[in-house]
Amino acid sequence: MIAAESTASLIQSVDWVAVAPPTIVAVVGLAVLVADLFLSERNKHVLGWVSLAGLVAAGLFLLPLTDSHRSTFCLSGPRATACSYTVDEFTLVIQLLVIGGALLTALLSMTALKDARNADKDLPEGEYWFLLLSSAAGAALLPASRDLATLVVALEVASLPAFALVGLKRGDKRSSEAALKFFLSSVTATAVTLLGVSFVYAATGTMHLTEVGEKLGNVDGQLDTLAQTGVVLTLVGFAFKVAAVPFHFWVPDTYVGAPLPVAAYLSVVGKAVGFTGLILVTVVAFPEYADVWGPALAALAALTMTIGNVAALRQQSTRAYSAVRLLAWSSVGQAGYLLVPIAAAGYADRHTDVLETTGATVAYALMYAAVNLGAFAVAALVGRTQKLNRVSDYRGLYAKSPLSALVLAFFLLCLAGLPPGIIGLFAKVTVFSTAVDAGLGWLAVVMAANVVIALYYYLQWTALLFRAPEGEPAKHHIPAPLTAAIAVTAVLGVALSGAPQLVLQFAEHGVR
């Protein structure tokens, strides 16, 4: 009997419903990989629809979890509260963001894959879908993880397939080169993070975030500097994924080299992984060391914004792939805005509205995800005819396809934060208010300057859309999935502009 009990106590009870979303995505991924072996070249597109269905299913599974807080993989015995996998509102929102982002990327990928198949540039479909789904699974796992081990594993599961995805265009020299750069940078960052984790483990003796939070309070004397170094080093890995400044060098090269849907995926879901990790680590694990990571993140945010916007400013519109590179630099700039609320959380008084300030990051991220994916979708549309995807190729898009030009203009102005992009404006206002509330006056002024610099290149591109086109405006038919992607993002953007409360509610009462 005792053995039974002891064995019973050894086997953890797993709450399958809580774990459902990432598991479904992973299982479907495996199914796609296996199915790829049996399918002939002709009906490879079925895999696309299967993956799409899998993602939708995972999305639906989020619904039952909305009511209660569920935790699983908890420690047995006295410290029952420390669980590795917790599903709370924050997790659900981020999982919604990840799965939504993956869904839109899938839509873009279906067109990209079909074009690649027509132009017989071999882009292996089976592997593509498997890698995409596995990366999505990793990304979905991360927000729910509540201990450092799961966090690092989730980070790696999200990143490794991404390296492969970037390098998937066989025979394309730039794609493999981009993959290598992305790989080397990411791996180094992960090594540094692991080093940080080990130091934190040394100082606190536990891996669970909540316990780390308590133990960090009373670290004895000489381990103190070790703990502080550990805290900062742990942030590096996630700051790398968010593409904060000193770790942003890989972004333009990778986005240019990677296939466009993958670049879109990285800019949205990759970044989501990064700032979710940052929030969990800083807000849940290291509240005691707020005076360490607070100023660090504030400096990072200011630097990221400025460097991102200023570099985007200098993009010449006639350079090859300048459109994608501009979107890359703009995503670096937007990462700066995402970091501000987290930095503000460091300055807010400890226990009252700590989570309310990071809620602003979540709200801004939702807006950024929808709008950025929309912009990438239109870039993909234009990229289908103009191979080089230069910004100057967008001249006179209004004459060719008025609707997509209007939509792109709307997205760009949302990113710039100017009406008619009302949701962009209010998201920025939320971020501004967290900075002002936390007393980060200088950061707010830097943000103000960055809004102006950002407007320059966003509006330059928007103005270009409406200028008279050179040469004959070639009417071209837009494939179904691409139209679906653009339509979804556009409707999402306009709906949110109408009722920003849907997104900004997370900024109000925090994300428990």
Add this chain to the structure above:
Amino acid sequence: MHLAYPAVLAVLLFCVGLYGVLARRNAILVLMSVELMLNAVNLNLVAFDVWLRDTLHSGQALTLFTIAIAAAEIGIGLAIVLAVYRNRGTSAVDDLRDTAERPDDGGDGDGVGPEGAAAEEPDEPAPGASQKAEATA
């Protein structure tokens, strides 16, 4: 044994790996030094686990995970390096400069390149090769 020995050894190992990553030209050697860094962290974790006498042995559990992750990384890393080697004939890390927007010299080069390509693009469908060729211009 006092904790300091393995900790210092781990940090030294980490620094050696770091040097390898920064100094080495050949991609394979860079991968090896990355592997070295990860193993330094494993050593660190195991040492702390023993020192803390952690009943849950979470340090060693994480080491197992890290080893698994390192294996996966090396798998992908080698695949990528192989692809780079096949495409460019060299795996030297520091002359992979194509995706960068060459700031000045290539400035107009890039500009001219695509123009040239765009000009000759419409008249004949660019086979994969020519697409590659002009991209490297």
Add this chain to the structure above:
Amino acid sequence: MTTTTLAVLVPLLPFLGAVAGLLLGRTVPGLVRPLAVLPALTSLGLAAVVAVRQGGDAAVDAATQLTPTGSVPIDLALHIDGFAALVAVLVGVVASCVQIYSTAYLRDDPRYPSYAALVSLFTSAMLLVVYSGDLMVLLVGWEIMGICSYFLVGHYWETPEARAASLKAFLVTKLGDVPFLIGLFALAVDAGSFRITEILATVAQGGLDHPTLIALLLLAGVAGKSAQFPLHTWLPDAMAGPTPVSALIHAATMVAAGVYFVARLLPVFAASAAALVVLAVMAAVTMAGSALAALAQDDIKRVLAYSTIGQLGYMTGALAVGDRGAAVFHLLSHGAFKALLFLAAGVIIHAAGTNSLAAMSRMKDLRDRVPDAYWTMTVALLALAAIPPFSGFFSKEAVLGAAEHTATGHADSAPAAAGWIVLVAGLVAALLTAAYATRLWLLAFRGRGAEAPDHGRQPVAMTAVLWVLAVPSLAFGVTVGVLPDWFDGHKLAPTLTTSVLGTGVALVGALVTYGAWRHTTALAARVPIGAVAAHPDADGGQVEAEAIATHAPAYGNVASAPDPADPGRLLLGPLHRHAAVGFHLDALYAALFVRPVQAGARLVRFLDREVVDTYVRGAGTAPRWLGAAVRRAQTGNVQTYLSALLAGTVVLAVAAVLVATAGA
């Protein structure tokens, strides 16, 4: 119809006439002349009725609130006492005469409709100033007069002189109006209202805390508007406008508004003795300087302009000695005969084809060509020179009597010094006035040489008006007995000593000039001078425009002419050159005001382009330059990326730890 409604109609009718004229001017040409003349005549009649009804006893007061302002409300108020009633009548008379005269003078001028509308707008503004009981509404009338004078002086905008004169006229009066406005603010704040009655009540209780400063501020505005010493330079140049305009604006009404304003608010000025002394000095300098300058002018209208400045000096002198009755009495009589002089001058210029006295002195029996102008002008000149039976004698003696009364210490309202200054300057000016009056009469009508050109009879409208105005110039002295009960009771009859002194001095002036003229007239034959207008048979306005335009090229400068036969040149001797150009005041003002402002303008232009813009452009290039640096850092070599990554980590860790330890 109560007196108030009549009084409201007086300024309203010309205003409506002006608006109608401006709107319908081009569409219904036939209607223009009646629209110009009728409102003037009816408002004259109504003004007379109001004057009779008011009859010198209690002032007619009525007010409704024009607008709240947040502190001191502005009311649309009427305050008609004896002075206001009579001055309104004078304005009505002169305005009607000018309108009738203009119908003939500008017969075939295409821009007559706008001209007539502006003159009636001007008349309504002047009547508003005369009747208004609220200082802010007075200021509205005050400035509308200024802008009407600007447009009317600029009537011949083809000629460069008119373009320059109109701008100068408006700017100099506006320069005076700026301190004037500040003075009004001070009054309003101390009295708590813009109403004249309240202000006078406050002054009575000694409520003004800086009476001298307020008086000086108001004086600046008065000097600007009434062309007194410091700000008089615009009046001679304003002669570039048509003669009827000069007759109305620069003789009878606008320039008199300043004097009228001071008369209305005399207690404010009387509150500070210093202000009265300043006023006296200003009057003295004006009288003497302008008389000298008048003697040296060659253009007939500029002589009259300087003479107007001198006579206004007399009125301000009377105010300086605290006797506003004498001042307004002189204002009324001067208004009549000076308007007559200007209108007659218009006729003469039309007949002779030139406005230069030198040219006229070389034409024989010009007086037979224009007999009406000759006789009426002689009457007016005698009145100007204050020869006994004429109106000028009585009004000027009233002023000199008041000055003598104060000088001998009897009056308590003004310091004796002011009295002496005004008396002495008055007598000197009387002598010089007689001198230039005789000079003008001799040069114009006693010319020798070629036969004056004959263009037939002058239009009856012009000559009739001359006779109408001749009546008051001749007979106005009779009313010296009945006027005081309209004014505040001071006796205006001429006292013996001043009248003997004044008349004697005047006769001496006339005789000396006659002697000088007999001596120099022989030279006239040897030095032929004469520039006659190109279109002698055109209407008065056309001839005058050409005369003005040709004077500067023909004679070297717009004021004097190189005529040795001019008695003025003999009398003034070395002073002649300076007097001709108004003692170089224009050059002084140009150096003091105009040049620094232009230098300031150049500085601002430089500042705007170089300094303010460079900051803005610099702010633009800074991010661009930073962007170039970042793009250069993007080398593409992955090892630089890694080293940057690790360096960043180290820097971040060290900084964070330091901040934490320093912080903790």
Add this chain to the structure above:
Amino acid sequence: MQFLLALIVVGPLVGAAAALLPAPPGLKGKSPDQAVLRHGVTVTGVILVAAIVLALGFDHDHPSKMQATTDISWIPALDVRIHLGIDGISLPLLVLTALLTFLCALYSYFKMPAGPSPKAFVALILVLESGTLATFAVLDLLLFFLAFEMVLIPMYFLIARWGGAQRTQAAWKFILYTLLGSVVMLLGLLLIGLRAGTFDMVALATDNDRQLSTSVQVIAVLAIGIGLAVKTPMWPLHSWLPDAHTAAPTVGSVLLAGVLLKMGTYGFVRILLPIAPDGMETFAPYLAAFAVVGIIYGSLACLALARPGAKGDLKRLIAYSSVGHMGFVLLGISTMTPTGVNGALFANIAHGLITGLLFFLVGALKDRTGTSDLDTLAKESGAALYGKAPRLGGLLAFGAVASLGLPGLAGFWGEMLALFGAFKPADDLSRPAFLTFMAIAAFGTLLTAAYMLIVVRRVCMGPTSETQETPRLADVQGYEFAAWTPLVALTVLAGLWPAALLGLTDPAVQQLLAGGKS
């Protein structure tokens, strides 16, 4: 009444959307361009009628009470409520905006500015109108910021696509400069909103326990003041205005000068004066100093441009004159007295009418002679416009005279009351400082008169040599009369009967300055 105000604010947006759609068959005019321009005229006409009905329906006995208010929650997270309402201060501005936009639409119906599709032109003007009307009608700080920014993109495209020479740089300078100002203003608004707990202007204005401490107020006034000063424009932050005006099309200039500049000064009166009085007291002398320097600087710049041989552009000159006039408005506001603020609001409306008229006239002159450069127009001694086009010359003279502040026309009352306010500023402001400011500003009126009349001399007057028949310019057309007579009539009406505006604004300003107590 609420529905009317909501219609006024949202109507133009719906119109703009409709303008982009292909014209409905009913409205098909001679050509699609004609149809869309007619659509523009009808929409702005409806809005103008609605504004006039609103003004008539407005309860003139208590203009200080907020009327026609709608108050529905929009974003609880940011505590943003769609709170619209008008009182004595915002009603005149609302009507002025509706009128000016309607006149612009009417003018461009007959004379389409050179540039691409009129469809986009009409849509942009309608969005611009909606933005400006919202700015004056909104009573929530963040909505004020949203409306403040909604105006930027349309104005940028108006200048960049339909403008004249160097339009791109001018458009960039305009939008980036104003955006920086408005984002800095956002910081101030957030500071107030977060410290005081609500973004609602009425609540903030009437709460007298002043949760906002003086230091917070000082920072807020500085931040918001900079944003509003850029828009006004105040002296050192004005360099975008001349370029924007020189490059903008006629209609763009009229709207920019007539309406957009008012948003800055309205912000001062509606937000800073009631909500942060202590902050304003610390900054009042500096604001007055900058305003006065602005007056002198603007006038001297105009004098430099008007000098023969300076190759000055007429539109640039009028732009600098706007800097001068807005200097008076700021002086009025900085006195913090009912008289001064009344003067500021009156000068606001007067400047809108007069400068709008001037820009229309200069635009017409530029269409006729092909250039607005003063030297080419007035060759050496004047362009004699009185002779060539008497009515146009007359109107230009009227505009110039109204602009230099002739009493009896609208321009005078605003400046006079501002000076009168400065003569006796609020009791805790230093009297000698404001007296010197008043003296300098009064001297400024003289400079204004100087350059205005120099312009009249060089453009309207001049030799008409009968020898060669001077090329008769086309005199004022029918549609030009239709567009300009309302402005002339209103200028004269406001000049002769100032109570029409001051009656409305005075009670509202008294209550505003008294901290909403009375």
